[in-house]
Amino acid sequence: MNIEIKSTSYLIPNNSSWENLHKDNKLKFAEYNNIFNNTKFNQKTECEIFVLFLKDIIDYYKVLNNINKSEIKKIKLIINFIEKKISTYKKKNFIISISSYYYFNHLNSSKNKPFEKETEIFFYKELYKLSKIYPNLYILNIDDLFSFHGHKSCFDERNYSLFRCRLSVFGLKLLSDKLSEIILRIKITNKKVLLLDCDNTLWGGVVGEDGIEKIKLGQDGIGLAFLEFQKAIKKLQESGIILGLVSKNNHEDVINVLEKHKSMILKKKDISIFKINWNQKSQNIRQISKDLFLGLDSFVFWDDNPIERNKIKNEIKEVDVIEPEKDVSYWSKQLLEYNGFSKFEITKEDYAKTKQYKSRSVFIEKKESSKSEISYLKKIKIKAELKNIGTDSIDRASQLSQKTNQFNFSTKRYKIADIKNLKKTHFCFLAKLSDIYGDHGLVSLIILKKYRKILYVDSFLMSCRIMGRYLENWLLDQIKKIAIKNNIKNILFEFIPNKKNKELITNFIKFNDLAKIKKKDLFKIEKKLNLNNNKYTEYYIINTKQKIKNLEIYGKKN
């Protein structure tokens, strides 16, 4: 990223503290105390960082009696300048970092609110107003950042006297590291799932051996530390992070604690994923990734057992395995300070997503636990419906075609205009689905073309969110019915394999006994076929007489 740094103070551009930021970015420092100037490299800059010291802006020595309007005006000017910039360059990112550090006189401020404090509060209030309006604005509170190490080691008065740098080299390094973390998060999205062990992670002791009464949770000592850790987890969950338990344990024991232990902060409803069994944890995690259609790189793994941690580290490199502090008391702090989950915006969609994943994993869990998959699916009242593409649904049709990867036979990407054209010569359908887990909306797109002896499936795709309901079989049956209506005996599927669609489509082909056919044999049946030239394309045929499995889920009508 091209970054420009502007500050009211000299920031020692050549100092090795900036190494981290230099590594992945192109860094330019503007002349210091010249923040209002638009420099030449403006156009290329993707991110502008402001490092502001209120001390450099406001003449505190002039301020008497806690009222000074001209000084507040200066802050207003800066806010206006920032807003103007942010609103003009919406594609650029802006990081505003501020320090309002001043010399305390605690005796004075024991009675009177210092003016410095007031300006600070005013500045932040105005800035956070802006950050709500403009997604490209980020704020960093330098004083909070320094508070852990102390002002004494982060600021340096000598450096100011010598070369107008407010910070010590150590403070500079902290600032540069935090800035590079923010920039990294702008580039890479956050983790989505926190996978937790149970025994000695959520509580002290082993529930299977000690029993629910004797696990350590809530009481003073280590029990309180585990409680605090659970509070931190709950806070993440509230912000939209998905929680999963991956534990070698008896399922009932853990559920028992979740439901009955009075000190538990985490309840059963907070957890989206339960993998409590005696399988290898890596195997469980891969399964979760498959079930939820989430990449392995969106998982974070927290386990007290170093052997389990090492296994995951070696077997699934994408998963972020956390090394917990030795003392459980620090876990809560460690988790909340962990950057992987931090995201800049929590939108309504985030909450909806958590809900979606929850309902999906509940669906999968119940399906697996019920004795017969089919009888379970019959119970959840699945309703499917085929719909023609109308003006109100054509954009959804195009969206499905553009975005669906895994269950997609040909991965042909159609824009709205393409689908409008196809509608003139092809049969085009969308499928709608609902069940007791909710109305899933339009989840599938099918495009068919009739030749004399063959019904050619140009596109057959389905959203992965609803996998497991055998909707694909119902759709296949619908295609069959269209073929019968048109007096066609054979349906031709074109499968263009790639990394993403290979697994699901191959399974579908096997499950429904689709017969592979060579291109040249195809032309013996139907000469007019207009097929693509991709040499990896495979062709499959199904006869309309063939029976399709599992349709009973969809009731007798279908």
Added chain:
Amino acid sequence: MEKKIKFKKIKKALKKAFPRSKINKNIINLKIGSLKKWDSLGNLDLILEIEKEFKIKFTIDEMTNIKSIDEIEKALKKREKK
């Protein structure tokens, strides 16, 4: 501190302050202007690296007066005596 180790550390700081400059084996005679980037600003970079390397803090007077490796060495010596 042994002289050898001291100069090794000073050299390390020199390399950090001026990563693009070639630094000779013998550094004792180097001073401001000896290297391309060693101007008055570069001088500050160097002294800050020296502080970091030796985990010390120079006074404001020292910082304004130090202009060569020789002076750095003397300032360090003074500290050892204390």
